[in-house]
Amino acid sequence: MTEANVTHGAGPGDRPDGLQGVVADFASDQRAFKNVHWGKAMMWIFLLSDTFIFSTFLVSYMTVRMSTVVEWPIPSDVFALHMFGADIPLILIAIMTFILITSSGTMALAVNFGYRQNRKVTTLLLIITALLGASFVGMQVFEWSKLIHEGVRPWGNPFGAPQFGATFFMITGFHGLHVSVGVLFLFIVARKVWRGDYDVGRRGFFTSRKGTYDIVESMGLYWHFVDLVWVFIFAFFYLW
């Protein structure tokens, strides 16, 4: 995209000021968002929709936590890990969160090197991001199996309200699914970047415009979103 495309058809003098100008810009010729490629626009709108899904999950969690008559388990006890001869509360979750936030950092770097069309570094950073994501999912598996071992089930648990297990498995499961899908696609995109598909404009599944690494940017949006959701899940489940 060249700079000339940023102008909106009519000369700048024709554009009204203030709120009407905002409307005129948004409603202008051909594209509402200038220099935003289709994949990116689609990803933003999808994430908006997905935000509603996770919001609904979390609102439902808060509602059942209030509606249940049984005492809610104490998170710092349930999620404690016995290490070095002591129960350390939330240690696993702290590590998981740290890893996921770190992966957001490497993803941001990957997007940056994608803008510069640096094939090798982009691939490397995408793979690091995917591995960090995979280790997050691995730790989640560990956490799940530990809880299942201790008798936590979707329909009940020894610590208190049965809704604890239900909401925990459902919401972290849904988030874990998002991370897993993200990891899978990170690997696919990394492979395509490595092979140079985006440099030659190769056709096929999950491509982008020739000569751009657009998909890396869309992938980055998704990954940051998944991280952001985790921050909310972390706050509502482990700190409340």
Next chain:
Amino acid sequence: MVDITQEKVENVGPAEVPEMELYHAHSWWTKYVFCQDAKVIAIQYGGTAVAIGMVGLILSWVMRLQLGFPETFSFISPEAYLQFVTMHGMIMVIYLLTALFLGGFGNYLIPLMVGARDMVFPYVNMLSYWIYLLAVLILVASFFVPGGPSGAGWTLYPPQAILSGTPGSGAGIVLMLISLAFFIVGFTMGGLNYVVTILQARTRGMTLMRMPLTIWGIFTATVLALLAFPALFVSAIMMTLDSVLGTSFFMPAIVEFGEQLAYGGGSPVLFQHLFWFFGHPEVYIVALPAFGVVSDLLSVHARRHIFGYRMMVWAIVGIGALSFVVWAHHMYVSGMNPYFGFFFATTTLIIAVPTALKVYNWTLTLWRGDIHLTLPMLFSIAFIITFVNGGITGLFLGNVVVDVPLSDTMFVVAHFHMVMGVAPILVVFGAIYHWFPLMSGRMLNNAMGQFHFWVTFLGAYLIYFPMHYLGFVGVPRRYWEIGETSFITTPIESLNAFITVAALIVGFAQLVFIYNIIVSVFKGEPAERNPWKATSLEWQTETVPPGHGNFGEEAPVVYRWAYSFSVPGAVDDYIPQNVHPDDVKKIAAAEGD
């Protein structure tokens, strides 16, 4: 009129949207079955929606037979009746109307009307249809599982939906919920396409404020759907878990047949909130495309520009935004905090403002227009009348004190059928009569169409007007049989029988319509190009029906809005959007004197 002055020559900017790389079909399979062309996907969507809609129609006949002539039909047991009610509602609202307006008309009209060659993600668009078909098949499968389909009412309220007293509480409800989840996944794929295509892939000169109102309606409805369906998706997941794994999201401690169940601590009202957070926007997901389409039909067939285009756009957007803050008006009797009712009654009545604006504008579009009483016009006028009727009964139900005694009576049934059943379906018919020549290259038979229109329009009133009265008398809805009570008198029973007869006749008229479509596809009178002399881009294609890639070598360039009808000084009474201002044939100045 500010709107008409859009004739002025404007320099159209350079192309910003890259040329689409279309997928060209190589075989019969990729051309007609696994097709990535939005027009074929649209017809697949439409055909599937109409097919499942026929199931919904037949279910309504059976229900009416039971209500009109109780104790006559042995095959309609109370359980079966409840199952028919549930399936009829769900099929009509989601699998017919939502799919037909957005998947059908959306797919066909969006690329054509905004001047794109196809949707921006054709492959995802194709997947959208196949997942929708899967959802429909899962829904149909629930008829054949042990216990039959769910009989919980289309609102599926827990706890009753998954308790064993309700028919279909085993496999039926689970299949229903899974089908809904698939529908939402499939719809999201399509919906992202519609929104991105409209926002980012318009042709040169097509600003948002030059789009036909059809596109505005479909666009806003799609945004609503993308934001409202998540609530249904999540509640479907949670209820499936409640039913299958025995979690207690929606299930309170409960005793069934004298036995304490393992459930406890869930919140049934939570489901109602989630359901209606989806359910109310759903009303507008169906209504907004209808609003948009009817605006275009009125304008074309009255040869007059739509009155107050900008106002119409803002009304659509405003109604869409308001529809997210009115959901609990469906829950006045649910036992929620009464102050909630006050808030939601207020927001509900505020929606009447933009809606009334639209009705006035439609009427003013007709005012002093050159009205052609073609079938699309007849259906459009019928829509306005029906919609006003439904809107007026909405005032009764929107107010808490009036709603409480009317809750769960036939009045509610009459109201929502009038406003979100009959009214949008009239637009669907009008739209089919209007766009059938474009889609098939042939006209529909007018005589059969007239029969279809008058029977459907008058018949709908014969069905639903008396039903309001039944509701006032206190006849409850969802009752298999009313039996002997002090307020159900013989006239009430005769009225019920009368409604049933009317419903069967209207149902028959729909068969005539389907027959008309099938015959006309093959033997209809060939349509001339642009038979209604419309201005919007879908009629300006090189071939009719439009071929792969929609437009010829050059994508159209748009110079004006879609409503340049009867422009003073022009020879023709319409100027298509893509005719250059210099090419408009003008009446010579001398003749004007």
